Amino acid sequence: MFVAEVSASLVLLHLALFFPAATPQPSDLVSEFMCPCPDRCGKALEVCECSDAAGYIQELMDLRSRGLSREAVREKFVEKYGPSVLASPPAKGFGLVVYLLPPLAVLGGAVLAVGVARRWKRRPVGAPKVTDADLKRAEEAMKKWRS
């Protein structure tokens, strides 16, 4: 146990010493956008290999270097390329569904599981029907085990 925790600590120490707190990277901004190329490739901009991708990234960087805030860059891009350029759907109107439904589904599943388990706890479940064949198999198993 001690060895495991010491090893884990060494790895963490390594991370702490050599890779100190991540600073915002250019890709942090890029990761907020999808590639808006005319082919509608549907790929995240930072992953996209299409010939236009580098141009869009440069456009983002130019807007940023002109002193525009993140929000302003987003607005400019949406204005120019439409809402599908954003990597996350807008958290309003129907777009809110995608943020709310998954956590609600997990919560609902958990409540359902607890509810069903509680019902099981209250209601003794009938013992399974034991057939003659089951008894015979059990006797044979017992004999085998004793021998």
Next chain:
Amino acid sequence: MKFTYLGEWAMRFDLVIATLGLLGGVWGLWKKDGRFLEFQRRSLMLSCGLVLAATVTLVGAFFLHDFSIRYVANYSSLNLPMGYCLTALWAGQEGSQLFWLFVLAAFSAAYLWVHRRDRSDIHFHATATVLLLIQHFFLAIVNFASDPYVRLDPPPADGNGLNPLLQHPAMAIHPPMLYVGFVGMAVPFACAMGALLTGRLDEGWIKKCRSWTIFAWTVLGVGILLGGRWAYDELGWGGYWGWDPVENSSFIPWLTATAFLHSVMIQERRGMLKIWNMSLITITFLLTIFGTYMTRSGVVASVHSFARQPMLGGMFLVFLGSCAAFATGLIVWRYGALRSERRIESFLSREAVFLFNNVILLGLAFAILFGTCFPTMYEMVKGTRISVGPQFFNRVTIPLFLILLVLTGVGPAISWRKATGSNLARNFLTPAAGAALSVGILWAGGVRHPKAAMGIGCIVFVLSCLILEFYRDTAARRRSTGEAFFPAMGRLIGKNRRRYGGYIVHVGVAVTALGIVASSAYQVEKQLELQPGQSARVERFRLEMVDLTDGVLPNAKTVRLRLNVFNENRPMGELVAEKRLYEKTEQPHTETGVMARFFYDLYVVLAGWSGDGTAMIHVYVNPLVSWVWLGGGILLMGAVVCLWPK
């Protein structure tokens, strides 16, 4: 070439054989007539042989450059290296479907052979009927909708060539592994449906399909990791998982299969969750079909969308709906016989933890599926297209993954039926202290990334729980046998392979998770512009540009960047990154330069260059990326331990 007609005829004739066999099987099951069931078995065997002939012939056509077959002309060329003539089989729609069918036929044949002693058992034949039914669907696809043997007359002198993204060694292994993982889920599904059809609902079907499920799950998991490795090497963005719709569609059934592997243990031990298990394996199988539909129909755009054919979508949807209706009908029919035999005694028990692990896994699967399909749904409702990218998936799934990680540690250590306070303290106090210590170390070291700190805390907790379990069980064995530590541990694992193999798998998951957390939270990226002889620093590394040269490969032109790398001032070696322009497709393609070390990867991409010899370079320092692949290796080792025959 005339021999290719052999494969084509085999494929056509197979549809007749499979239809006859299926009819025989259904009649035999209905009338409980052994002669018809035996006819079905032989038909299935023959059908597998014919699929093999059809597939081998098409591969042969690739090797012999038979461009009279349209599929061969579309996905290969005379200058395609021989090694990639095999991978070209799954480069396009038609070949992919044939390959799916081939893998299914191989699984069906393996099932018939492995369980050959159960030929007097009706469940054996019912399972074969379901397998034949699935095979029949794919035979219909390759014969009517996606024919790989369509001819060209006159044949072209050369083919169109293979997509450059597929010209990578991982592509020789990754797609087949995903296919094997996907198709492998058909066997447990068929076993479950066979049990429902025949009313043999004891634990027999679970025991029968356990190894098949573990095998398919492992291969799918390793296949997903290999896909990550391919993306890391080939896509040149410094990462390995982009939440691409097709990546997601392979990950979702893996999650539900993981839930199934855990919940069947509750059925075996406690006779509970019978309906749930039937439903889970059905959902898993349906998701594999849905994944194939997503890849093949073109309904979503993806980095993997090599082969879109929208008309296939309808066929897949009909099959999907029919399978869902068939399984639901059978479960409703057998509802009475699927009631639980026991009850949960306490929420502090292993069965309760497994139940919550199932809820989280299903929740994850749902979140990813919903996010993947949401752009299409949004377009249907609002009429405009939106995107759901990596940011959304990270935001929604990370909390669930953290809970799942904690359960990965708690599950193996908590008692069945009811855990007492002393059991909890004994098993979880030390791991919790280790987790707190690790977060403290990170904080003291100046790393104040809350999500990463939480992730690493959870991972240390999991690893501590598992190592504590191994240590205690080995110590107990040493006390009773007097063996030395490692032989005692080896024998302990050998005596209960399934249990300890499972623990090893959990260790693999934790190690992979550590790699993912570290490489995501602590990645450093820098963009450089260098000329030959110039150097620049990225963190503690110094990169010195050697040269930028043009080159020629048999099927591509290349521009090659060479860099000398120094750690502080210590030479580490040379890194080479390339841009390739493939002749046939005229697509530019990145070959990254990766210097992989145990604690970090130095990852270089040649982004562009100018006439004066200046190279634009993206440099990434990715901590612990190797641990992602290492974790996959440990997971594979654990699965082999589980599957090792007694």
